[in-house]
Amino acid sequence: MSNHLKNLKLKIWRQSGPTEKGHFEEYVMPEISDEASFLEMLDVLNEGLIGENKLPVVFDHDCREGICGTCSLMINGQAHGPERSTATCQLHMRKFKSGDEIVIEPWRAAAFPIIKDLMVDRSAFDRIIESGGFISANTGGAPDANLIPIPKSVADAAMDSAECIGCGACVAACPNGAANLFTAAKISHLNLLPQGQAERYKRTEAMVETMDEYFGSCTNHGECEAACPKEISIDVIALMNKDYRKSKLKNRKEISRS
Amino acid sequence: MTITLNSKIPAGSINDKWNNYKEDAKLVAPGNKRKFKVIVVGSGLAGASAAATMAELGYQVDVFTFHDSPRRAHSIAAQGGINAAKNYQGDGDSVHRLFYDTIKGGDFRAREANVHRLAEVSVNIIDQMVAQGVPFAREYGGMLDNRSFGGAQVSRTFYARGQTGQQLLLGAYQQLARQIGLGNVRMFNRTELVDVVTIEGRCAGIVTRDLVNGEVVSHSAHAVVMATGGYGNVFFLSTNAMACNVTAAWRAHRKGATFANPCYTQIHPTCIPQSDPTQSKLTLMSESLRNDGRVWVPQNPDETRPASQVPEAERDYILERLYPSYGNLAPRDISSRAAKRSVDSGRGVGPLKNGVYLDFSDAINRLGKDVVEERYGNLFEMYERIAGENPYDMPMRIYPASHYTMGGLWVDYELMTNIPGLYAAGEANFSDHGANRLGASALMQGLADGYFVLPYTIGNYLAPMLNKPIPGTDHPAFKEAELAAQARYQGYVDIKGTRSPDYFHREVGRIIWDYCGMERTQQGLEKALSELPALYEEFQKDLRVTGDAESMNQTLEKAGRVDDFFQLGMLMCRDALEREESCGGHFRAEYQTEEGEALRDDEKFAHVAAWEWTGDSTKSIRHKEELNFEAIHLATRSYK
Numbered sequence: 070m071s072n073h074l075k076n077l078k079l080k081i082w083r084q085s086g087p088t089e090k091g092h093f094e095e096y097v098m099p100e101i102s103d104e105a106s107f108l109e110m111l112d113v114l115n116e117g118l119i120g121e122n123k124l125p126v127v128f129d130h131d132c133r134e135g136i137c138g139t140c141s142l143m144i145n146g147q148a149h150g151p152e153r154s155t156a157t158c159q160l161h162m163r164k165f166k167s168g169d170e171i172v173i174e175p176w177r178a179a180a181f182p183i184i185k186d187l188m189v190d191r192s193a194f195d196r197i198i199e200s201g202g203f204i205s206a207n208t209g210g211a212p213d214a215n216l217i218p219i220p221k222s223v224a225d226a227a228m229d230s231a232e233c234i235g236c237g238a239c240v241a242a243c244p245n246g247a248a249n250l251f252t253a254a255k256i257s258h259l260n261l262l263p264q265g266q267a268e269r270y271k272r273t274e275a276m277v278e279t280m281d282e283y284f285g286s287c288t289n290h291g292e293c294e295a296a297c298p299k300e301i302s303i304d305v306i307a308l309m310n311k312d313y314r315k316s317k318l319k320n321r322k323e324i325s326r327s
Numbered sequence: 328m329t330i331t332l333n334s335k336i337p338a339g340s341i342n343d344k345w346n347n348y349k350e351d352a353k354l355v356a357p358g359n360k361r362k363f364k365v366i367v368v369g370s371g372l373a374g375a376s377a378a379a380t381m382a383e384l385g386y387q388v389d390v391f392t393f394h395d396s397p398r399r400a401h402s403i404a405a406q407g408g409i410n411a412a413k414n415y416q417g418d419g420d421s422v423h424r425l426f427y428d429t430i431k432g433g434d435f436r437a438r439e440a441n442v443h444r445l446a447e448v449s450v451n452i453i454d455q456m457v458a459q460g461v462p463f464a465r466e467y468g469g470m471l472d473n474r475s476f477g478g479a480q481v482s483r484t485f486y487a488r489g490q491t492g493q494q495l496l497l498g499a500y501q502q503l504a505r506q507i508g509l510g511n512v513r514m515f516n517r518t519e520l521v522d523v524v525t526i527e528g529r530c531a532g533i534v535t536r537d538l539v540n541g542e543v544v545s546h547s548a549h550a551v552v553m554a555t556g557g558y559g560n561v562f563f564l565s566t567n568a569m570a571c572n573v574t575a576a577w578r579a580h581r582k583g584a585t586f587a588n589p590c591y592t593q594i595h596p597t598c599i600p601q602s603d604p605t606q607s608k609l610t611l612m613s614e615s616l617r618n619d620g621r622v623w624v625p626q627n628p629d630e631t632r633p634a635s636q637v638p639e640a641e642r643d644y645i646l647e648r649l650y651p652s653y654g655n656l657a658p659r660d661i662s663s664r665a666a667k668r669s670v671d672s673g674r675g676v677g678p679l680k681n682g683v684y685l686d687f688s689d690a691i692n693r694l695g696k697d698v699v700e701e702r703y704g705n706l707f708e709m710y711e712r713i714a715g716e717n718p719y720d721m722p723m724r725i726y727p728a729s730h731y732t733m734g735g736l737w738v739d740y741e742l743m744t745n746i747p748g749l750y751a752a753g754e755a756n757f758s759d760h761g762a763n764r765l766g767a768s769a770l771m772q773g774l775a776d777g778y779f780v781l782p783y784t785i786g787n788y789l790a791p792m793l794n795k796p797i798p799g800t801d802h803p804a805f806k807e808a809e810l811a812a813q814a815r816y817q818g819y820v821d822i823k824g825t826r827s828p829d830y831f832h833r834e835v836g837r838i839i840w841d842y843c844g845m846e847r848t849q850q851g852l853e854k855a856l857s858e859l860p861a862l863y864e865e866f867q868k869d870l871r872v873t874g875d876a877e878s879m880n881q882t883l884e885k886a887g888r889v890d891d892f893f894q895l896g897m898l899m900c901r902d903a904l905e906r907e908e909s910c911g912g913h914f915r916a917e918y919q920t921e922e923g924e925a926l927r928d929d930e931k932f933a934h935v936a937a938w939e940w941t942g943d944s945t946k947s948i949r950h951k952e953e954l955n956f957e958a959i960h961l962a963t964r965s966y967k
């Protein structure tokens with residue numbers, strides 16, 4: 070095999086529980102191949118730790134294809150590491166040089182408490198969706214799917230936003246720990262579609278207010294967009310803000326009418 | 328326990344069965360639904376859709392997943408699309424044709440009545456998902472776009488870029504989230520089912536382990552739905568997400584649920600070949616690529632030129648040559664074996680000579696790079712990221728990998744296992760795909776089961792239980808199961824051997840892949856059945872799990888899952904050994920035509936093999952459900 074082998078130094082955050090104090094631990098990672106993914110490199114490290122009767126490093130991952138949004142590592146201070154629009158699991162060791170020191174940390178955000186080592190609890194994202202990130206359409210009785218034509222450009226724009234994988238890199242990258250990119254991506258997916266109009270303002274109001282309950286506020290740093298593995302455009306935040314302002318008027322009008 | 332496999336197929340012609348069933352099914356009045364508790368294990372397409380719909384109807388629903396959020400289920404990774412008999416393209420599609428294609432694709436080893444129902448409700452799925460805001464691909468006029476998939480001569484596949492599973496799952500997840508927000512569903516994340524509890528012959532609930540703190544807890548219910556996905560990770564390397572496992576289905580099996588056709592596994596033809604020994608999983612390249620990509624290998628095994636410099640006359644377009652009428656869209660099992668044979672004959676491509684080309688240069692010349700990018704851009708990017716090569720300039724290299732499992736918990740027409748009150752939906756059951764699943768039909772089946780079948784059939788079981796008490800979690804059967812589960816997990820920690828769960832997983836996977844993979848022989852299977860028990864014994868003596876059972880411990884989670892893979896693996900080999908014919912994904916080298924195609928034996932094997940647990944999977948008992956074909960004539964499957 071023509072693979073290059075690399076020697077690396079790893080500095081990894083270890084923390085045995087949510088309320089425990091954490092610290093960095095250093096590891097030497099000899100001879101890792103270019104073809105290995107970043108998480109496979111951690112697999113190799115963990116196999117070695119088990120071999121030495123030590124505790125392996127806990128980290129979240131599942132699909133390893135960049136789609137489930139489970140992986141979540143801060144690599145040298147960058148959410149998901151150095152490669153643009155790439156989730157941690159899709160990052161390969163060919164992006165690193167032999168002799169590099171790599172610092173690996175969990176997402177750090179008040180709304181994402183650490184469970185253990187590099188694993189955090191992102192259920193605050195679920196709370197935002199539960200508050201309004203849906204179209205209320207009970208099963209059964211839906212009209213024929215081609216009844217409402219949707220211009221391709223609209224469907225494409227909705228899809229651009231719908232691609233969010235819910236990883237939380239935007240929050241981790243934000244100096245304020247804000248979840249505006251995540252929330253706005255979902256709002257813009259649903260608010261752009263004809264099917265999403267009925268609940269447009271109610272949805273926006275509920276989701277923004279739930280977001281504010283858990284997360285910090287946005288001061289337009291733009292770090293979120295740079296960290297996002299799915300290249301969700303920061304423009305969605307403008308749409309969310311516009312709809313939120315309107316929601317205040319709309320919803321109030323509706324209340325006064327009823 | 329005596330096993331009866333009553334498929335409960337309703338009376339009437341194939342077109343009327345589902346309507347007849349619905350008309351006769353017992354109903355629970357809306358006001359009474361709140362009196363019933365239903366547990367749904369799994370929040371993939373099947374679980375999320377079932378849970379959301381049952382909650383909308385008024386049942387109390389508890390949902391469990393080992394993921395940190397229901398949105399992460401493996402369904403999220405499906406790329407290519409979802410089938411439905413909408414005939415929007417006016418190209419001759421119909422419910423009957425989808426039904427026929429599915430039965431034929433499954434090599435005549437599926438139950439007609441279930442498959443017909445699947446084809447019928449397929450059209451409702453698309454309507455439902457569009458109403459929920461799934462951004463399917465559109466044509467410029469605003470209508471839904473379709474493409475074709477392997478094993479079909481019509482365009483009936485709906486898609487959302489290369490992320491159809493993601494968009495469908497997010498749709499179902501959002502519907503579930505709405506019910507969670509309304510307080511109709513209680514959601515248990517990072518919670519793994521570790522046992523199923525039966526009391527007086529019916530399923531009374533489950534036992535779970537909290538993955539964060541190791542706590543083992545019982546939950547009782549009127550009915551339990553297993554929507555826990557497939558077992559393709561038994562091979563270690565597969566396209567499944569890392570955490571996919573068989574534990575839920577296997578624990579139900581050990582409590583009396585029969586496990587059907589475990590040897591029916593699907594090897595997907597288009598995955599990126601392995602490049603390194605540390606590799607942890609294989610990545611699928613969507614089958615939709617075969618719409619425009621052409622599969623070939625060099626004629627000459629010693630070919631060293633780059634693909635673009637190999638002249639046309641020295642290329643072998645294997646699928647176009649062997650299957651002229653379906654060409655590159657031949658079904659998965661057939662395409663996979665063709666690739667395997669090319670590589671086995673020394674004509675493989677790439678540094679390890681372990682792949683075949685999937686070439687887009689014709690499509691780029693014909694359609695332009697823009698159109699190809701529009702269709703497959705994100706898949707091309709994904710390929711480049713992993714393989715480090717640009718598919719616009721060099722053909723992709725692909726090779727088959729474990730992808731989907733047709734086998735699973737045996738269920739009747741109502742999707743109930745042979746344990747009353749225990750249901751199985753989605754990939755976890757065996758019901759609709761026979762010996763081979765067609766592309767884009769798993770998403771369809773998961774959503775059909777969850778949205779349109781279970782919510783009806785479960786009422787038929789619950790209605791007579793109205794106002795009758797059910798055993799609570801203080802029942803001794805629950806306590807016993809809790810203690811057994813605690814002992815099991817503590818047991819792994821206490822072995823204190825020398826080898827990690829991953830080591831054993833790789834080893835089981837290698838044996839199963841070599842002897843129970845794309846091609847099986849009596850000799851190989853017997854070899855596997857002698858090697859596996861020995862390795863399993865080693866696992867039980869030499870496993871090492873560091874840490875404890877009372878906190879987040881991913882090594883321990885893995886140990887439990889690998890244990891169950893061992894037991895399942897032995898059953899797969901036995902099932903493959905006893906099925907002395909070739910059909911779909913089950914290819915026994917002894918049973919093939921002169922041209923190397925699968926040779927079925929309808930006289931002896933037109934049945935489902937449903938296995939009963941006896942305490943040791945090498946001694947399980949094989950039961951049969953005969954398959955009767957009334958609407959379709961059994962025919963030799965030909966894609967020539």
Ligand SMILES: Cc1cc2nc3c(=O)[nH]c(=O)nc-3n(C[C@H](O)[C@H](O)[C@H](O)COP(=O)(O)OP(=O)(O)OC[C@H]3O[C@@H](n4cnc5c(N)ncnc54)[C@H](O)[C@@H]3O)c2cc1C
Nearest residue numbers: 369370371372373402405407408520556753754767769770
């Ligand atoms: C890479 C890839 C691409 C695919 N592409 C397509 C495609 O284009 N079209 C198509 O039709 N099909 C496709 N498939 C197949 C399809 O995605 C799956 O068959 C389908 O999504 C399975 O859905 P499910 O709901 O049955 O299970 P899953 O989505 O696998 O969900 C299982 C759920 O069960 C939970 N679970 C499992 N065990 C336990 C336990 N013990 N305790 C608690 N929870 C548990 C999990 O947490 C999860 O929530 C693809 C598959 C792969 C691997």
Ligand code: SF4
Nearest residue numbers: 233234236237239297
């Ligand atoms: S917006 Fe981007 S970074 Fe944020 S959760 Fe979604 S995919 Fe991740």
Ligand code: FES
Nearest residue numbers: 131133138140158
């Ligand atoms: S593990 Fe699924 S996105 Fe990285």
